[in-house]
Amino acid sequence: MELLVIRHGQSEADLLEVHEGRADFPLTELGERQAGKMAATVAKEYPPEIILSSTLKRASGTAQILQEAIGCEIRFYDDLREFNNGVLAGMSRKEAAIKHPLPEGGRPVHIPIQDGESALDLRYRAERILRQILHDYQGYQRIAIVSHGKMISNLINAFLRLPVGDVAFPTGDTGIHLLEQREGMRVVRFMNRQDHLS
Template identity: 85%
Template structure:
């Protein structure tokens, strides 16, 4: 079984300098272009049999563009949404730094931001949804997941059984990762592939990789 993990394209929040997380911004025009380029590459090189997507607009919009290129089924999961950042969702970064500054040394992994989830909650959610996907879709040869930077990083940590908070896996806009589950080992075929964007020098694929 192969798991193709894809981050959404650029969203409007990227242009507004706000905390995104659970704030539900759609793709920008550039984000749609990125998604179409990603979809063309995936359809040609490693088309999935089914697409599983976050319900947030920036991910679901990316997933629908991919579905148009592939023609396969798509299913939406709330569990694939980005980190629940509570009161910070949609708030400007300047305002957030004043109203909700990070504690000295950072926020402990078990303590959530107000009205949100903790880093520990996010890791548990990633563990749960990954195991659910592996169990429920084990008869598929290749499954695509369209999600968000923070959740994707936690899916990788869950896949590798890494300790919480020790390793971060950044992903660019429409970055593609391909994992494989075999009977005895877990294989990484590639991480954060962005070749599909290389034809447009105007694309800034390194900005805000963990949204």
């Protein structure tokens, strides 16, 4: 089974310079164009049999653009949503730095942000949805997953069975990762591919 893991395109929060997380901003016009370019590349080179997507607008909008290019079914999962950043959702980065500064040395992985989830909670959610996908879709050859930066990093960490909080995998707008589950082996084919944007 191949997992084609894709980040959404640029959202309005990027232009407003606010913390996004669970704040539900749609794609910008640029984000829609990015998604269109990604979709054309995926349709030509790595067409999935099904698309699984976060329910947040920036991801679901990206997934729907991909669906139009592929013509396959799309299913939405709350568990693919971005990190629940609680009080920071929708807050400007300047205001957040004053009202909710990071503790010295960073926030411990087990301590949630106010009204949100901890890094450990996010990793558990990624583990849970990854295991659900690998179980429920085991008859599929290739699945596309459209999600968000921190969730994607945690999905990759879970896929590679890495420790919590030690390794990050950044993903740019509409960046694509291709992971493969083989018998007894998990393979990374490529990471954060964005050449479709050039």
